Amino acid sequence: MKKRSSILRYTLAVGVGAVLASQSLQAKESVKVGVLHSLSGTMAISETSLRDVLLFTFDEINANGGVLGKKIEPIVVDGASDWPLFAEKAEQLLVKDNVSVTFGCWTSVSRKSVLPVYEKHNSLLFYPVQYEGEEMSPNIFYTAEAVNQQAIPAVDFLLEEGYKKFYLIGTDYVYPQTTNLVLFEYLKSKGIPVQNIGGGLRKDSKGAVISAGNYTPFGHSDFQQIISEISKFAASGDACVINTINGDSNVPFFKEFAASGLKSEDCPVVSFSISEDEFRSLPSKDLVGHLGCWTYFMSIDSPTNKKFKADFQTWLTKTNVPGIVKEGRVTCSPMVLSYNGVYLWKAAVEKAGTFDPVKVMEALKSGVSFDGPGGTVTSQKNHHLTKTVYIGETLENGQFEVVETLKDVVGEPFLKGTFK
Amino acid sequence: MMITNKFNFMKTLYLLFSILGMMGVVKADETKAREVLVALISSSSKSEEARYVEDLTELGDPIIANVVASWRVGEISYSKSQDKVYIVSGFETYEDLLTGAVISPAGDRAIDRPSRKLRKKLSRIVDFLDLKSPDLEKRMAASRKFGSSQKPEFIEVLREFEAKQDDPEVAAAFRESIAMSLLENGTRDERIQSVKLLGDTYVFAARDNIAKILKDASSGETVDEELVSSCKSALISIDGRQDLLDIVGTLFRGLSTGSVLLLVSYGLAITFGQMGVINMAHGEFIALGGYSVYLVQNYVLKHFGESSVMYEWYFVIALPIAFGVTALAGCLLEKGLIQFLYKRPLESLLATWAVSMIMQQALRLYFGAANVSVSSPEWLSGSYDFGGVMMSYNRIALIVFAIFVVIVTSLLLSKTNWGLHVRATMQNRQMASSLGVPSSRVNMLTFAFGSGLAGLAGAFIAQIGNVGPSMGQTYIVDSFMVVVVGGVGNLMGTAISSLGIGLVDQGLQPLLGPVMGKISVLFGIILFLQFRPGGIFPARSRSLDD
Amino acid sequence: MNRNSLFDSKAELGLVWSLLAFVLVLPILNMVAPEGSFLHVSSFQLSVWGKYLCYAVLAVSLNFLWGYTGLLCLGQCLFFALGGYAFGMYLMLMIGDLGGYKSSLPDFMIFLGYSELPMYWKPFYSPYFALFAAMWVPGLVAFLFGLLAFRSRIKGVYFSILTQALTYAAALLFFRNDFTFGGNNGFTDFKFIFGQEFYDPSVARGLFWGSGALLLGVYVLLAWLLKSKFGLVQRAIRDSENRVRFSGYSTTHYKVFIFVLSAMIAGLAGALYVPQAGIINPSEMWPTKGLDIVVWVAVGGRGSKFGPIIGAILINLLKSYTTREYPESWLLILGFVFLFVVLFMPNGVVGLWDQLKERFSKKRSASDPGDEILKSN
Incomplete structure (x- = not known):
């Protein structure tokens, strides 16, 4: 009885594996x-x-x-x-x-x-x-x-359009935190003073400012306070928002943004986690003129x-x-x-x-x-791609219209500490 | 280079407006405006565009604002063959922009959109136009915008317009905006005056600017006493008003959070408290309600269009449908499963958890895993400004509805036969059954009612949040807690505990942040149950083992 | 069976022996059987089975609390995760400076701007301290919570909901990036354990044997406890706590002890689980995980000693199989299986044999088994 049980049990386990294995022998x-x-x-x-x-x-x-x-x-x-x-x-x-x-x-x-x-x-x-x-x-x-195929070109575009103040908002996890670390260094290297970077500063244990941004938890839905901060930040007319909020929270964020009367002409928001797929659940009529930056848009002709x-x-x-x-x-x-x-x-x-x-x-x-x-996309030695980067603005039907095309941008994953 | 262009453009604009404004000769000529707009939309050369834009600045017609708003959102189209510009004026109806007459558009019309730069310029024009808009709210908003930007070139314009305002509220808004701008750009005396004005009228937007002035003023070698003291008193009065408004705001948000909790927990309180059934699929009933609203919305959109009256009221139609669908689902669940599991709370927990898994995946397979969008009808969008506190209409509707649900439920339970039967069955099932209460029908109706309430909760949540297969999971943990804190079996307890938890949660948020606030609420509940293990209204019974 | 034996029946003894054989044999096959042969067990399979054994320990700990004491804890996953985090801290420190930023600090601390390790991380350089913490941190949490809860005579569904609130709050806390426990990403990318390279096959074997030893040890310990007078009081508490109290026992003390013991066992299981899973993150504390454990125990048979082990292994095997074979509908399948078990097999898989015997017994009573379910209201 004892030996039989153990063999029975083992056979069951291996049997499952064998079934799976045999399937692979088929085709x-x-x-x-x-x-x-x-x-x-x-x-x-x-x-x-x-x-x-x-x-x-x-x-x-x-x-x-x-x-x-x-x-x-x-x-x-x-x-x-x-x-x-x-x-x-x-x-x-x-x-x-x-x-x-x-x-x-x-x-x-x-x-x-x-x-x-x-x-x-x-x-x-x-x-x-x-x-x-x-x-x-x-x-x-x-x-x-990579960050230099999305976040950096978007920031460049905004700098060219004349924006001088950048409010960083994101969800509290590694992607927004790291991206903002890199963007913070990048903005400073472009001469943007620290007081023009909004959302709250993060200091390291020695007191030096290493990053900025306002981070909300996953699933956060109450953005009233944050929107009123952004309104004040954007009152001067030359501010924009860099949005790394992920997932569902974008819906209440943008609903609140629209309800406050802010328009993209006053303060454009560039979002990195919103593509055509996510846009379907946003109030797109109120979000005309905001920006996205990807290496593909559905509207590419x-x-x-x-x-x-x-x-x-x-x-x-x-x-x-x-x-x-x-x-x-x-x-x-x-x-x-x-x-x-x-x-x-x-x-x-x-x-x-x-x-x-x-x-x-x-x-x-x-x-x-x-x-x-x-x-055209080309593979690189550093396991990333060279590809075309598109900056698009949002339309009332949830699509993006391409406003700038950057060809052959080389993907570079290691950016921290590289801007002087 | 871009900036200087903008600056020159702004200067031109201001110049034109101030001159014309002073002369009071801003023409309101709609025909001319239409002509220029049509020319602008159909032109394709940049120089022509610039010229038309300048023409527009001379005209002050309110129709410009409307057309620009439509142009932004793709409601303007152009037909090359007919050389006509069409503007959407209703569900599948178009107007010829030049004449304003309804017309059926040519087949080759294509949607026209302004470029980014053009849109910005037009936005500035509209801002100026809004200063004279017949809509007073727009006027005030526009003046505040110019004021907060603190650009010196707008001060004259604001002064001109301020002088001409009849409505005292609007005039006051203009004065505030001028004061805002003067904080940055005025002489010392003008600054002190502005600080006083802004403090007396509690302008929150000015708070940070005044604080900055205070800091600069008190850190120099010579301290300007008068400026410092006026800044300080302004800050005190603004902060005091802000604190008051924060309390009101927190109360409102607490009420609305509590109302959401109430709606999702009430159905659970009924099924759990009255019947001893732990329904872990309650969250999925909420999702069913949300999806019902989504389906009704789609149906109305397809058959009646977006600007129709039906669409405005689709939500009202969707509510009873959501109730009906989930009540039916509740009936099925009760007859198929729950009726075997009364007084076996553990088995009902496990079985309904299984049903919850099945329902979630079924919803995912049918509707797709992605969230679907449910948009609010016109009368629920936007918010009401209660002296500075923004109360959004859909949350107000939620609070009203929650009160309605509490009243209706208590009436049903106390005044109807069914309610009597429910209370009897809850107190002693066997006795009630021997007295002729049709217990299986009562059970089914009660469970259906509880589930229907969940459907209604889902319908409202669809307005304020996301609708997806797992939307119920966000609420299920909280609703159990609300029911338990209120005292299982007690509806009044559920109502009080949901409002209480909502208020505490919102109250803690500004102090501790959203996550720590939530955690504190949870720990608070744990501690509360130490001292009142039965909840706010414990179920009183004579037996020792309940 | 001998009255003094730990095991209730020959069947149970048989199951325990086969488990022992399984635990011993599998890694040996991994070592000696040549690859590609029918008998070879890959280290992947070893680690999967090792995880199942840890889940089995977790299920046993919940069963001890629920099946034998009547306390349904929906937050047992919290203790499992806390133990996992404790050992995970040791593993993170063992990465040394092979991480992305070539510093002795874990990567996520670099983002947060830390220049040196927080004080409470320092003792975790020692794996023994980590294992010690894996037992005592969950134990302490259980002690504090249990003391508060049981002294106030909280029981039944109130207790269950409270445990769910506890694990939910803890998950939210651990999800915070600045909580210095890795936030959303948790701990992963381990490189060394006990001085060995993490992916060395001997590590997989060792962990498997450790998990098996833990399971058998815990089983014997609990069987001994259940057989003793302690076990009698425990079951009496489950059946009627008030009478036990009136008989002069301090049920609070018993319940706190049982709660702490089961939390410590769950914590140890978590500690052995994390190196075999390769990652720990706050979603291990999410309330749905707590419900999963309840499912395992219910399916296996709560109130029986071996039931939870069968339940944990069976459900996880099923999940592993269906997430691959039926990726779109595995939740449906699992849901229906579970529903079936709850409705028709109230004593779980272990009780199935007895149930079938009763159903097909010659002595057919007047009532149909279906009626039994209805009547037992």
């Missing part, structure tokens, strides 16, 4: 790729769109012959906005399914929790969401916007983008993956960067002639290009 003519996003929990709001666009991309590539003659077989797992689960799912993808590459993660926490896993197994992860930089893992390729959007819509109507919303869909930068990531990976695989993650990473580092819906 020899396919290459497995992992899709690691949150399909439930708080982050599902943003990440399900990335899963959708990845599945579309795989279908598109498979329809055109696959990669090195093999069809892409996606293994989609749900990280459930649970960071230890992300690490476990990542390792499961690598060990059980032997995926050649993974496309995934959104929040920095999720990326940081899977980073050791990818380094341990020497595999490859593509990360598509704008982030704070200061990282370059040997096993991650960042198609995301190019044949590549038109085709991309049309093909995506067609795919949406035909797909029968459960839970995919078919109507009212928009495309935004993280989605396009996921799309670009897959094609860059394909190009690197073809260049390296193999699916081996180490060789593919080398091929990426040597530079491969792809003409995406947002323009």
Whole structure:
């Protein structure tokens, strides 16, 4: 009885593993790729769109012959906005399914929790969401916007328009804190005095000012106090707001902003976490003229983008993956960067002639290009991309209209301490 | 370079306005305004644009403000073939901008939008126009804007306009704005006068400026006594008024937070307190209510359009629908699951938690994981200025509705047969049943009522917050706490505790910040329950083991 | 079974032996079986099973509190997380200057502008202190809270809601970036543990054995306690606290002791969990996690000794499987499974055998089992 129970139990465990393993033995003519996003929990709001666009991309590539003659077989797992689960799912993808590459993660926490896993197994992860930089893992390729491909160009644009005062507002976590650290140094290097940087100053233990900004917790919804501060700050007419608020809190922030009578002509707000996807839940009529800075906008008028959007819509109507919303869909930068990531990976695989993650990473580092819906993107040695940066202003229909284009901006993750 | 252009432009503007203003000859010529606007919109060369903009500055017609507002938000379109400019004037109706007549637009019309620079210039023009707007609120807002900017070139303009104001309130606003500007730009005597004026009229916007003047004045080698003392007294009076308003503001915000808590907890208090069922799916009923409003909004938008009367009142229609949908869901849940779990609070907790997981994922699969936007109708947007405290209309509506719910529920429970049955069943289920109370029907109706209340809460939350599959999770922990603090089984206790917790939460926020405030409230609740373990109104029973 | 034996039945003894065998054998297979063979266990699988064992300890601790004393604590995840954070502090300090900013301070402290380690971080350079803290910090929190709560005779649903408030407040506190515990990002990216490279396979084995030893040790300890007079009083408190009190026992003292003991056990489980998960962040304290633990115990069978272990492992296996196979609908599946268990298996998986026996017994009584559920109002 005792021995039988233990063998029974072990067989059960291995049986599950065997079932999973056997599935991988099936399609020899396919290459497995992992899709690691949150399909439930708080982050599902943003990440399900990335899963959708990845599945579309795989279908598109498979329809055109696959990669090195093999069809892409996606293994989609749900990280459930649970960071230890992300690490476990990542390792499961690598060990059980032997995926050649993974496309995934959104929040920095999720990326940081899977980073050791990818380094341990020497595999490859593509990360598509704008982030704070200061990282370059040997096993991650960042198609995301680095700070100098989003925050810095936006600030440059505002400086050119003549704005002299900058109010920094963000959510209390690592992305806004780090970005504002970098922006603070940048603004000072451009001659903006400290009293013109609003939101509150942060000093280090020696009393020197190292950063600025007003940080609210996740889910914060009462912005009356903050808006009245911004009103006062902007009374002189040459102030703007740099907004790194994340997620749901943007809705009450902008609702309060509009209710106070402030318009974008008086005090424009440039937001880094609001793309077309997030804009759908904002009162866009009241937010005409504010700014966003990404390496893609849905309104870009190019044949590549038109085709991309049309093909995506067609795919949406035909797909029968459960839970995919078919109507009212928009495309935004993280989605396009996921799309670009897959094609860059394909190009690197073809260049390296193999699916081996180490060789593919080398091929990426040597530079491969792809003409995406947002323009041509080229991979760099420092695991980031050279791409086109667009500054857009918001329209009443939730779209962005491009007001400035900066071509071939080289992605640079390590910016802290580099401005003099 | 950009700045000097702007400066020159401003100077021109001010010059023109002051001259024309002094002469009192600002023409209100609508036809001419229309002509210039049409020319401006349809022009494509920058030099032409600049000329038309200058023309506009000479005209003072209020229609300019309206057209600029429409132009900003894409309500203006241009047809090349017809060379006509159209402006939206209603649901799928257009006017020819030149003539003002309703017209059906040409097929090739394209939406026209002003460039960023043009928009800014037009915004300045509109600000000036607002100074003479027939809408007094706009006039005052515009004057304050010019005053707060503290740019010296606007002082003359403000003075001109101040002299011509009939309404004393508006005139006072202009004087304040002038004083604001003089703080920075005036002579010493003018500054002292301004400080006194601003202090006496409690202008909060001036507080920081006065503080700065005080600091500069008292830190130099020679201290200007009169300036310092007038600054100090102004600060005292402004701060005093600010403190008073802060209290009022906190009270209002506390009431509105408490009302939200009340709405979400009342339904739970009924199902938990009256029936002994812990419904962890209560949050998902809230979400159902929110989504019902979303669906009604979409339906009305599709069939009646955005500017229609139906859209204005969609919310009123959505409320009973939200109630009905969630009450029905509650009925189903009760008949399908809860009726087996009375007096087994633990099993009801676990089972309804499972239902909550299922409902959340179902909502996510059907509506998508993203939040959906529900916009407020006109009469709920905006806020009421209560002497400096901004009270937004949708929060006022919330408070009113919460009071309404409390009254209606207590009437239902005390005056109707059903209410009598509910109270009897709660006191002693078996006895009530043996006396002929149809207990299973009473249970079902009570549970449905409690769930319907959750749906109504969701409908209101849709106006002030986000609607998504997990919106209920934000409220479920708080609502349990409210019910427990109030005393399980006691509706009055729930009402009081929700208002109390709301007030304490808002009261602590300005002192401790939002997160520490919330944490303190939680610890406060924990401590409160140490001293009154049964809540505010503990359930009194003779038995020792409840 | 012998009256004095710790185990109630032959079945239970069998389960314990098989658990022991499992704990011993798996890492050995990891060491000796060649890769690619059927019997090989990868260190990934080891760490997953190690995490399950830690979850099992957590479930056992809740069961001790709930199944045997009648105190439903919805905030057990708080003690687990506190223990995890304590050990996590040690792991963060072990990163040394291999972090992003090449300083001996953890990265998040650099952002906050710290130039040296806060005083309360310093003792965590020692792993033994960290383990000690992993036991005593949750223990202390439980002691303070329990003393206040039980002295005021708070019980039932009030107690449960209070524990939920406690863990919710703690989560909010830890989410703050300036709380010097990593804020939203928590602790991650560990490099060394006990002097070894973090991803060395011997570390995974060691942690697994540690988790297994903890589980077995805790099991034996609690079985012994339950068998003793202490256990009798404990169960009497669950069944009717007032009578116990009238019989002259200070139920408050008993309850505080049990609460503190279960918190310490949960804390140790957390400490062993964090190196196997590779990350700890404040969402481990979120109230939904507390409810998850309740689910494990309920599914496994509360009020039985081995039940929670089965429940924790079963549910987590199911979750692991479905998040991969049915990523869009796994919550539905889990929800329905749980609903089924609550409605039709009130004694959990462990009680299933007895339930089935009763259902199909020759002695068919007049009533149908379905009626039993309805009647038990």
